[in-house]
Amino acid sequence: MPSLFASFASYLRVYEPLAAFDRERQVYWRRYVREGRAVGPLEGPGRQRTAVIEALGAGWTRLPDLPDEAYVLESDDTLLVCPWNLRVRVAEAALSARDGVPSVLADAFVPPVLAGQARAVIDDWRSGARVLEHGVPRVHEQAATWGVPLRWFVFVDLAERDLIVTGARRALRYRTEISKARRRASRGLSVLRKSVGDAPITEAVEESARWLEEFHPRSVVELDYGGLVRLLPDETLEADDSPGLVSAGLAALGRGDAEAAGEAYEKLVARWRAVQLLERCN
Template identity: 40%
Template sequence: MPKVSSVIVPYAAYLRVYEPLAAFPEPERDHWARYARRPDRPSYQDELRRSLMDLAPTPPVPVPVHESDDAFVLEADGVVCVCPWRTRLRGWQALGELAEDFPLSVLDVLLPPVVRHQATQDYERWLADHPDARPWIRTSTWQVPINWFVLFADDEREYDKGSAAEAPVLRYRTPMVQARRRVARGLRALRDAMEESLLIDGLVDVGRWLEEFHPRSLVELDYGGLVHALPAGTLEDDHSAADVAEGIAALRRGDGEGAGEAYGRLVERWRAVRDLRSAN
């Protein structure tokens, strides 16, 4: 559980895939096996702090010079599973999405064009040698995309309210086979109810991403730093995956009103986060 401190880095949620050691070729498998035995493994906050420290110099370093050799680790039914950070790869991909989040004039101040151009060239050269590269982690700031909730059931929800020394935790974990099945069922219901939508596009994208991994992987949705953006009572009562499942079930029944009510609960629950984002 992440520690509470003055340097907590909000507000991002994460969708992670943990693959069994058997999914990795040697010598990478041996590296992760040894890594999993370490008692001092870093947290997601450590990764974020390192990334922010790279932005402090002038000019900033938007993408790490070297790829991270860290990972998140969990054990399920006696099987060790790892989720490599791949911070450098994710940094390159995030850099390509910045234009969607900031006006060009603001982006040029944050990251000068020459810095972005160099990073883009580095990525293109690297990608030519690693055409099948994909991240094990997806990140979303200020929100959890609705299509992420489709992968999980309410009984897979884990909540810990935390303490003075420990931050709250809200996450879901499910076997890969269940996540893929829910994607397929969700897409059928959505396509039967509407011709096209951003939700369908997003779910297709997530489904394709999941197909890249070992079938015995685990999928995790971690609210991460978003727990600091949601009021304590709202966080404890947050059952967004259940609302999404109820909405999809209503669409499957042809109950548009029921689907609208479920969506309305989602909108209302996340209003506080949107208001906080607007204030910043």
């Protein structure tokens, strides 16, 4: 379950207005905010890891109950919520950890009892009865370790950057309206399909774009560098223009300038390869 436990992870989140949730959830999230229980994205990943590790215990023999928590934003006097969905994400991570692994090793990583409980949680979460009662299930946060997936940069603009490098509080994130993120995804997909066809990058952008379509039209999308900021000096964070490189590369592809597109792509890959290589030193 690396993405849940990793300290050096980035995140793509969607914050939805309360109108996107059923009445029971609306009441819960209003009380949650009123009681001051929400934590910010700087503290949240550590709290998630602690909650999951403590709940699982040393033996990892059961899928634990985990508290319903969320990140919260206020935008134009509207309360926006990004639920953590920890129980579902732990279940998905447990099943994913067994994929493609010999059964003996899979059972050592994720005991069969835990795997069975994980399948039951996912099946219940996606069940028709639950959809009728609570609406289509949505995971509001995606995580990636030791880097930022290049496809995520398609959804944001360099001008939307929010950089904090003062004292101990360091953060780099981009926030945008989901309508803008969807338009950028649509334009990017159009360019990619015409220029490179059904390449892996096209499929990756399309998959993430479909994920964005699951959410309320007044949602906010956040790309957060998370724990990666601890790997990068201030000057590197201040100079980071990854969304700009993606935008420039797509624009070059659109006008048929393969050389300029290649240069932008190579700069981007080299930048993030340097971060990924730090994993080997960790």
